[in-house]
Amino acid sequence: MTPTFQHTTPRQASRRRARIDRVLEPELLRALGEPTRARLLSCLLKCGRPCSVTEIAACCSIDFSMVARHLGTLARAGVLTCEKRGRTVWYAADAASLSATFRDLADAIDELGAAGGCCGPAAPDKTTT
Amino acid sequence: MTPTFQHTTPRQASRRRARIDRVLEPELLRALGEPTRARLLSCLLKCGRPCSVTEIAACCSIDFSMVARHLGTLARAGVLTCEKRGRTVWYAADAASLSATFRDLADAIDELGAAGGCCGPAAPDKTTT
């Protein structure tokens, strides 16, 4: 558990601190933090192929309009891609991009190490005398 | 973009499908999907050391009780560890475990490949005649 990034320049540390804020963007996480949406995403991931709104609604026994709305939210969060063909909209989970996002997030956290204080260099620790 | 897991046994595919549901557990994602909580976590990650509630509240200019509540939520989601020493509670971001979680998530998605249908094997594709 020894921190790997101990001796770094302030510039590097600053860049890492900026990165973690960029990568912790709540829009994606919030989109995924809703059980219904997680279910829909899971369904699409398992499917491995584009699905229509009707199809998913039938598969998951969820109301039509809800599915459309949730899929829209997921698409706006960059989790899904949608393509309209005829009168049908095909939603597909971009698995590669999604896993890359999470890996990026993990990397950002790892690389942060102890990039330097947000709340100051060290605790005064008044309580443990 | 050729799927790597094409020829797998049904048993393996089934395990992968179960894994993605386990790993997409919304509690963690929901906890992180709240902007204020994301800010607090970011602060703690940057700090790289345990911080008290007061400290973080002062650092982020957020109401005391809110910080305490949010940190509690994050701790319950497994994102933070808390240790009470005297009258002070020290919250710390478990960076290693958090990044591991995200990496696991990424792995589960990658490994899923086309693990086999949720909505059936293939689309009838009635629209594109």
Place this chain on the structure above:
DNA sequence: GCAATACTTGCGTCATGACGCCAACGTTCC
């Protein structure tokens, strides 16, 4: 014991979002 510190928790208010119904829109087939 009493005051100060550090945190927790209860309460009311408010904003956000999920949900389900139904109407509206665009597209396809006849």
Place this chain on the structure above:
DNA sequence: GGAACGTTGGCGTCATGACGCAAGTATTGC
């Protein structure tokens, strides 16, 4: 053109949760 289909969007209802205040609890120092 009209009907059927697939999706989107508006509306009202409801549940959840964030927010801030203030009272309550635990711990420390006097």
